[in-house]
Amino acid sequence: MSKPLQGKTAAVTGAASGIGLATTRSLIDAGAKVVLVDYDEESLARIVDELGDNAVGQVTNLLDVDSCAAMVPGILDKVGHLDILHCNAGSYIGGDLVDTDTATIDRMLNLNVNAVMKNVRDVIPHMQERGTGDIIVTASVAGHMPIHWEPVYSGSKWAMTCFVQTMRRQLSKHGIRVGQVSPGPVVSALLADWPEENLRKAKESGALIDPEEVASAVIYMLSRPRTVTIRDMVVLPTNFDI
Incomplete structure (x- = not known):
């Protein structure tokens, strides 16, 4: 079996569930060593034990200023260098703004x-010093169009779309690729806040995708030749009607 990321070291935030866990599994299958970053210490320990020697746990609370600042130094202390950073952790708010x-x-x-x-x-600084690296951000199709039932979430993902595009230009001259994967609705805990009627319709119509489909897109992006950058990959359920 081909191992396109053999010898690479990656870190994935929000790695204990959903897209983060699916991507972690796919990265390991592709030959990478992965630092799983999450605040859920118990789940993290269990998953790292399950995944074996190519999985390393990093307990980080990204909402805590000091813990967030210690994340990258902590990763480098554990694995020495980092080829790939997948910024995946996120949360969701749906509904009218006035009700939030x-x-x-x-x-x-x-x-x-x-x-x-x-x-x-x-x-x-670490990737610039090495002259190479990949940064992937989990964005959303909501970062490409105004989704009226999720204005805060959609706004945050529009911000990420702009951020990725600007950072790609800043960092390309240093050998660092920056891109985002923009899924439609994914079967995960983030959909818990969806309006019930919208969620019911999506499930019935097949307008949801599994986290593994997003992970597959991330592996495709990372395994392109260094002369190619996939700036954004939109991954939609076939029946997603937006």
């Missing part, structure tokens, strides 16, 4: 936007 409390808005923007920017900022 401001503390929840702050939490989501801190996780979906601020933590990603800080993690990328912290890994840049």
